[in-house]
Amino acid sequence: MEGDRRVGVAVDFSACSKKALKWAVDNVVRDGDHLILVTVRPQGNYEQGEMQLWETTGSPLIPLNELAESYTMKKYGLKPDPETLDILSCAARQKQIVVVMKIYWGDAREKVCEAIDNIPLSCLVIGNRGLGSIKRAIMGSVSNYVVNNGSCPITVVKGES
Secondary structure, eight states: OTTOOEEEEEOOSSHHHHHHHHHHHHHTOOTTOEEEEEEEEOOOOOOSHHHHHHHHHOOOOEEHHHHTOHHHHHHHTOOOOHHHHHHHHHHHHHHTOEEEEEEEESOHHHHHHHHHHHTTOSEEEEEEOOOOHHHHHHHOOHHHHHHHHOSSOEEEEEOOO
């Protein structure tokens, strides 16, 4: 079974998602696993044909070496920070894991749950911004929604308070 695990981490390149990624690499990912970064972009009017094709199914899996290419990330409208790329490169090298990213477009809560089923993921690690109960009720919590609706084991890594 080793090597068949697909560990997902929901990332938006914020401080709390970076903390979740570090936690997943340190505590969940084992040698030979697949580390799959799931990111969700806001719904938009994309004119490029590829984006229209991928709007419902998500992008193809993007390998780690392409995550560092500015052309590829510009194409998807992402700006991964150097620290995140360094975490991923070190983990891939030290733990002999495969790192890929899948991008979805739409509501983050629904798309992360779709990713769990469509990829499929063995487990998911997601960050939490630490909103108070009032802000969470008004704005909604992606992590809370995913915990209640996701179909795999989910770990929420608490953000800085």
